[in-house]
Amino acid sequence: MPHPVNTSAPDRSAEPAPTDPGSAERNRGVPAPRRDDRPIDVPRGLSGVVVTETEIGDVRGREGFYHYRQYSAIDLAERRSIEDVWHLMIDGELPDAARGRAFAAEIAPLRRIPDALRPMLTSIARDARSRPLDGLRTALSLAGSARGVRPLMDLDPAARRADALYACALTPTLLTALHRVRAGLAPVEPRDDLGYAANYLYMLTGSEPDPAHARAIEQYLISTIDHGFNASTFTARVIASTGADLIACLCGAVGALSGPLHGGAPSRALDSLDAIGAPDRVDGWIRDRVLAGERIMGFGHPVYRTEDPRSRMLRGLAESLGGDLVDLATRVERRVLELLAELKPGRELHTNVEFYAGVVMELCGLPRDMFTPTFASSRVIGWCANILEQAADSKIIRPSARYVGPPPPQPVPDVG
Structure with missing residues (x-):
């Protein structure tokens, strides 16, 4: 079923004409240019920070939906x-x-x-x-x-x-x-x-x-x-x-x-399946790694707070191809999600794209x-x-960093 996409544009017919250089940007949802050079504190990793406008696509993590231009x-x-x-x-x-x-x-x-x-x-x-x-x-x-x-x-x-x-x-x-x-x-x-x-x-x-x-x-x-x-x-x-x-x-x-932590995870997720080997070994394997503070490859995503739609599609592809690996993967997935809900309550950890991507590529013969x-x-x-x-945008991307080292200026010591 197609995902709903809001294609309606807000009515701007009653908006006043821009009266200063920053008003047009504000009307588009972009902050007006700052009139000083004071830095702005933002979350680590720029999480949730909007840095520009794009017509290429978007990820709506709480809905479990992403799109290319206007299409799912x-x-x-x-x-x-x-x-x-x-x-x-x-x-x-x-x-x-x-x-x-x-x-x-x-x-x-x-x-x-x-x-x-x-x-x-x-x-x-x-x-x-x-x-x-x-x-x-x-x-x-x-x-x-x-x-x-x-x-x-x-x-x-x-x-x-x-x-x-x-x-x-x-x-x-x-x-x-x-x-x-x-x-x-x-x-x-x-x-x-x-x-x-x-x-x-x-x-x-x-x-x-x-x-x-x-x-x-x-x-x-x-x-x-x-x-x-x-x-x-x-x-x-x-x-x-x-x-x-x-x-x-x-x-x-x-x-x-x-x-x-970015594109290198599909093979690592499949390596985890190999290491588990059988559904009855999931509990001990996952508990040991969670308690050691290790990341469970193939689960969790920095944006999605529900099931990754790519994982849902790839699970269906894997099931259509069939085989022992798919049977193991689906049984392990169910148990891992149960264990993560128990061991990391409130974290909203779901299967991500890497888990079934590795399964599909393995079934199709990719090394x-x-x-x-x-x-x-x-x-x-x-x-x-x-x-x-x-x-098409002439503005260079040039953020700032907050210096936290020893207070300057310090005297430069002489040699010897």
Whole structure:
């Protein structure tokens, strides 16, 4: 069932005309410019702090609902292709059939790795210290250099869009090529006759995927394209506000996503399922970790105060695929939620996206070290939409910090 979305706009016909430079911003819900430079105290982590306006989407945590532009993200995942949602995020509207075909034809040639970059893949991928996202940062930087990507502030909107499409189309190819080269296999070229998700699995494995697996991965990818001003999206926008090039913004976002508290959790949640092993071992395993103050991966979210809608959708996908892993996951989930309610009363801890994301990706044959990179392959679309939006605003993002060190100025001691 579609989620209700309030599309009505407030009646502003009776509002007075702006009489000072800050009134227009106040009418839009943005605070007027401060007339001094005194800092404002805000919650740690900027929780609940509104820093700008956006037309890209929002997360309504108390309702368990999030959207891309004016559409429910879950409805989009269930009814449209990732190419359609990609068009929505970058161009602002869902395409009809003809525009969808034109968009697919536009992005198909952008998937191929530049010839100048191919010889470098081996050294990037086979660095023993390099994790997949480390390799993506390096490869994206080189791809941007090969393309001659220029600072956002020096480009018009059409050129910015072209860079964004290039980065979004190339990222899945880079990720799968790096994975295969690291495994001693040759990269697999993308196919123009396959959609985004089927191509991703094909380039990863070298075999045309089961349609059910391709569709499950596509729905997962759509559901993770954007999710409000999370750490990686905000990072991308901060860099974009400086006027830097789009690839620099994406490399910063990838760095933020690599953190275990952000995008690094799907494989860790699945590792927890492996460690539990059977439903009758849940109680002891969870109690030991909660009492030790450890985080239970796959449960709890900084925004949602009800069930994560992505988790609900992915649970359904997992159940449609079936198998012993799904049976274990659903039984463990029920008991973990009961135990968390007992051990952390009042905390409103629910299953989050990572728990079933790992299950779905495992069932579809993705190796665990590719879980977070797969997340990145879709999130790059949301990052690019945010980067393009931020590039249209000339104001640099430059917050303040409250100094709490020794009181200055102290005398500088002489040497000796």
